Amino acid sequence: MKALQSPLAKKVLADRQARTQLRQVVSLAAQRGGPEAGEPTILLREGATVRRLTAVVVPKAA
């Protein structure tokens, strides 16, 4: 069964560099107990444009 994965997440995971950055961002945020100002960013290249993304933990559904 397909797990939860948005089209944006699919793009990030399909991009080798962005995927590595996502893993590092998540790993660092976990060590520091959450994202901080000036945290590293995930760079997603879509043609000529570059999107800067960050990963935020979402609380579980109430």
Add this chain to the structure above:
Amino acid sequence: MNVALPALVIFLLVLPGFVFRSRFKRAERTALDYAPFGRVVAEAVLWACLLHGLWLLGARIFLGELVRFDLLLGLLSSSPVTQSTAIANVGALAGPVARYFGTLLAASFLVPPLLRALITWRRLDRLGHWLAPVARFHDAPWYYLLTGADFERAELPDLIKVAAIVDVAGQPVLYQGFLEDFYFTPDGALDRLVLQGVGRRPLAGDKSLDAAPGDPAAEERFYPVEGDYFVLRYAEAITLNIQYLRLEEEPAAAEPPAVAAA
């Protein structure tokens, strides 16, 4: 050959309920339904009553036909004379009876997947929805956990991070990755998780790294696992941690440094 006609009639009456129930439920097991027999029968009979009620109402409104309870009771009777008379009368109404049960069985087969799709699409089964006690598929806990079906559509996360501790040669190793797919065993237990972007680290090294905060070596403690997909067998995971993540676009003004690609 002797046929227990009353039993056959009762079977025919409740069959749409069983068909509807088996097509409607979302269960994670595929081989055997381990649901208690009493629950299965109760649900099927309830669905059958509901479907017959709807069909009889439809027959009354659109065709002007009324149910002949006298014939039904005649078929169930133990008196051979009454039963023979009822059989003859039902035989005379073979067309309408066949149409009734034909359309009822066809609807029992075709409608449940549509109803299930509607529930999933409108998220009527998510935790906290007022229809959840009725619409929720209680036999599919992993489905709700790993597909985000409990979130409102506007609050849906982008992906799921999975962290699992696996015993590798007697040493606990933490694997971390992003969930792509998951599979069940035929009896409904979680079988394996397919992950992407996986990293691993032995837990044994945690103490020394934690003792040196700010050490660059401690910044990135996971060793990347090369490959497109990583298959994690659930039976081998000692613990499983699930985290929902949302990818947010940073404002263009902010120029934080990008992480160097590995």
